[in-house]
Amino acid sequence: MEVKTQTLSRLGSYVLLLAALALLPWAGEAMAQSFSERHVIIVIDRSGSMQMVRSNGQTRFTEAIKRARSYVNLSSPLPRSFAVWTFEESSYIKEQGFADAATTLATLNRLSVGNGVTPLALAVCDAVDELLQYNPGVTAEKVVRLVSDGEENSTPPSSPCYGPDSATPYPDLTMDSWQWKVRNMLKTGDPLRDDPGPYKLVFDVDVLYNYISFASTGSPVREVSSTGRSAVPVQPRLTSAYLAFLQGVSTASGGTFTAIGDSSPVPVFGDTNQDYCVNETDYNLVLGYYGQAVPPAPAAADVNHDRVVDYYDYTIVVNNYGSGCGASSAVSR
Numbered sequence: 001m002e003v004k005t006q007t008l009s010r011l012g013s014y015v016l017l018l019a020a021l022a023l024l025p026w027a028g029e030a031m032a033q034s035f036s037e038r039h040v041i042i043v044i045d046r047s048g049s050m051q052m053v054r055s056n057g058q059t060r061f062t063e064a065i066k067r068a069r070s071y072v073n074l075s076s077p078l079p080r081s082f083a084v085w086t087f088e089e090s091s092y093i094k095e096q097g098f099a100d101a102a103t104t105l106a107t108l109n110r111l112s113v114g115n116g117v118t119p120l121a122l123a124v125c126d127a128v129d130e131l132l133q134y135n136p137g138v139t140a141e142k143v144v145r146l147v148s149d150g151e152e153n154s155t156p157p158s159s160p161c162y163g164p165d166s167a168t169p170y171p172d173l174t175m176d177s178w179q180w181k182v183r184n185m186l187k188t189g190d191p192l193r194d195d196p197g198p199y200k201l202v203f204d205v206d207v208l209y210n211y212i213s214f215a216s217t218g219s220p221v222r223e224v225s226s227t228g229r230s231a232v233p234v235q236p237r238l239t240s241a242y243l244a245f246l247q248g249v250s251t252a253s254g255g256t257f258t259a260i261g262d263s264s265p266v267p268v269f270g271d272t273n274q275d276y277c278v279n280e281t282d283y284n285l286v287l288g289y290y291g292q293a294v295p296p297a298p299a300a301a302d303v304n305h306d307r308v309v310d311y312y313d314y315t316i317v318v319n320n321y322g323s324g325c326g327a328s329s330a331v332s333r
């Protein structure tokens with residue numbers, strides 16, 4: 001297989017590079033990571049809309065799980081603990097408490113999609129609470145990693161993050177809207193308190209959405225609530241205000257925002273130039289800036305977004321070498 005051959009030929013240069021590593025300045029050291037661990041709750045949408053079939057024939061949910069698995073497999077300078085939650089209907093399930101990567105991969109493998117509605121604000125806000133309460137004595141980076149395709153439509157009034165839609169788009173969120181509360185929660189840990197300071201938590205977002213609506217997918221997906229609400233038709237497209245909200249809060253919190261259109265290939269980790277393929281171009285970019293801080297190195301070379309191009313970025317590219325390559329010809333872009 002071509003991809004395997006390429007990966008093998010990379011192993012030779014990998015060994016050489018490991019030898020050279022000792023000679024390079026450890027740029028990461030200067031950044032003095034103030035965190036000793038990373039705590040992540042992967043919050044996965046299993047509402048009915050996640051059954052939507054993408055143009056590559058896979059459901060959004062299947063692709064979401066694949067992405068989550070790749071994320072857990074990334075090499076990291078910090079020891080990581082992951083919890084996994086799924087949300088649907090008017091609540092969420094704690095599929096797994098904080099555990100290591102191997103346990104988390106096994107948990108992700110057994111998840112399946114549901115039919116119900118989407119209590120997104122509830123799940124995100126409760127995940128923030130859980131993260132803040134977990135091992136508070138450890139100086140850990142706290143990450144809510146949301147994987148979802150759609151709009152909040154079923155957070156119960158009992159949730160501190162319940163509210164109407166914001167009347168105005170991000171960043172001018174209407175006070176007491178669910179968006180305002182979720183933003184505040186990620187920022188301060190309190191849904192009712194905004195604050196000019198930096199975010200307490202990092203909000204990583206993968207959002208699957210309909211970029212081009214296709215007519216041949218059969219009957220439209222509906223989300224059905226068993227609690228007496230009528231079925232909620234899934235919107236043919238996400239509104240730009242919703243995407244702007246997720247992207248705005250994610251970026252402001254120092255997180256990553258990845259929009260995954262139904263008719264586009266799924267982005268792969270280690271791809272530095274958005275061609276949906278990890279190959280020599282990505283490899284050379286990371287090597288070219290190896291050991292440098294960002295800036296002056298371009299942000300694209302910093303694969304794991306920790307503002308330094310180093311061993312971990314390199315490893316992510318090597319481990320994903322060949323990923324996604326060739327897939328783009330099977331789908332329209």
Ligand SMILES: [Ca+2]
Nearest residue numbers: 047049118150
């Ligand atoms: Ca949904």
Ligand SMILES: [Ca+2]
Nearest residue numbers: 271272273277
């Ligand atoms: Ca690439």
Ligand SMILES: [Ca+2]
Nearest residue numbers: 302304306308
């Ligand atoms: Ca990096």
